[in-house]
Amino acid sequence: MTDIQHRLNKTAFNDILKTRNLTQATVAERIGVNEKSFSRWVNDGYIQSKYLLNLTEELDLNDDEMKAVLLLPTYKVFFRKKYLGEVPSEIEERAIELSKTLFNMTYLNSESRFCPPNVSKLSSEMEVANQIRRYTEIDSFKNLQNIISNLAEQGLEVVVVPFIKLGLNSHGEYESAFTVTDEKRCVIFLDAESAEELLIFNLCHELCHLFRPDLPFSKIEEKFCNSVASELVYPFSFFENHRTTIEKIISSKESEQIISLLNAIKENLGGEIFGIALRLKSLGLLSQKDPLHQKIIGYSTLIYKNSPKVSETIFSNYNPTQSKIFSAFWDSEDINKMSLLRFFFLLKNSAISGSISPRKFAELLNVDIGVSDEMFHAWKKKLHQNLEG
Numbered sequence: 001m002t003d004i005q006h007r008l009n010k011t012a013f014n015d016i017l018k019t020r021n022l023t024q025a026t027v028a029e030r031i032g033v034n035e036k037s038f039s040r041w042v043n044d045g046y047i048q049s050k051y052l053l054n055l056t057e058e059l060d061l062n063d064d065e066m067k068a069v070l071l072l073p074t075y076k077v078f079f080r081k082k083y084l085g086e087v088p089s090e091i092e093e094r095a096i097e098l099s100k101t102l103f104n105m106t107y108l109n110s111e112s113r114f115c116p117p118n119v120s121k122l123s124s125e126m127e128v129a130n131q132i133r134r135y136t137e138i139d140s141f142k143n144l145q146n147i148i149s150n151l152a153e154q155g156l157e158v159v160v161v162p163f164i165k166l167g168l169n170s171h172g173e174y175e176s177a178f179t180v181t182d183e184k185r186c187v188i189f190l191d192a193e194s195a196e197e198l199l200i201f202n203l204c205h206e207l208c209h210l211f212r213p214d215l216p217f218s219k220i221e222e223k224f225c226n227s228v229a230s231e232l233v234y235p236f237s238f239f240e241n242h243r244t245t246i247e248k249i250i251s252s253k254e255s256e257q258i259i260s261l262l263n264a265i266k267e268n269l270g271g272e273i274f275g276i277a278l279r280l281k282s283l284g285l286l287s288q289k290d291p292l293h294q295k296i297i298g299y300s301t302l303i304y305k306n307s308p309k310v311s312e313t314i315f316s317n318y319n320p321t322q323s324k325i326f327s328a329f330w331d332s333e334d335i336n337k338m339s340l341l342r343f344f345f346l347l348k349n350s351a352i353s354g355s356i357s358p359r360k361f362a363e364l365l366n367v368d369i370g371v372s373d374e375m376f377h378a379w380k381k382k383l384h385q386n387l388e389g
Helices: 010-019 024-031 035-044 049-059 063-070 089-104 125-136 144-153 196-211 219-233 236-241 243-251 255-269 273-282 291-305 323-331 339-353 358-365 369-388
Strands: 005-007 046-048 076-079 156-161 177-181 186-191
Touching: 005 049, 010 035, 010 063, 024 035, 024 049, 035 046, 046 049, 049 063, 049 358, 076 089, 089 177, 089 186, 089 358, 125 196, 125 219, 144 156, 144 196, 144 339, 156 339, 177 196, 186 196, 196 219, 219 273, 236 243, 236 255, 243 255, 255 273, 255 291, 273 291, 323 369, 339 358, 339 369, 358 369
Parallel strands: 156 186
Antiparallel strands: 005 046, 076 177, 177 186
């Protein structure tokens, strides 16, 4: 793995050492670095990222010191419910702390950029959606695995995690998606407590926030971003191209034919039956006043509520309170193969390489430190065996 450098303010760092009566040699020894190498890094104004967490933990830096020494930017969190005041401050702080750790890990290259163009002059959801398609080079928002891989190549990480198990909820109130930026990099978090189709819609909603940061927090903004997400997943052009066929089937008043139509559209576009029904309604092709249409929308709602959640399929073994089951999740081949689990793959690699400590790993994932130590030991033992074999 290539070493990644993180900027270091030499003057601020040396001032911190003076206040703690420490020398560079002492700090180098404590974090496991050759003294001469460490001195050269400091003089050149950087530190290898894999030693960054050990350094901050060893010096016990507070937020102001971290910002001064590591030249940290200002963090911003974009919550979908923030404008309603439904997100407790401790949840926001938890999200920021989680993101700080992610940004300091080696897999988030400090040189990566995701810089959406300024689209503040674009007023329609279709225009913004088209700009998102052009910039991300993603024509179809149908497959979540492909979307995550494509965005990662452009410097935008998408992290799918069970929010409730990471402390990102409080008294039943929590976000289904949110974005954290540090003025240079972005991470979109998606709650695994949703069906995969809804994760895609929420991801598209967050992309709208990134492309239109000028929009103030309001119900109008949320409605606009939902419209953009709907256009990305269920493009207007598709329904226009097939309007005659769609109108003919809906006018037949045959419920089975209409349901088959919804499934056929899902086969083409992806998404969820409920979302397709709402899209048809917004385009005037289904009406809430029509009793049959009401039943169709009700049916799609039932299908939506019964859709399997990613937390039940991908994260069924993600149980930090049961060490054997939890270890089995981390040892699964799925982590190596699925881009949806990219975060866990990269986090495990960072742990094995020593870029993250067992204590930080435990804090990050709300895991008992004993479980964390045991897993780290097993991973490193396996690595040594593979190298020797």
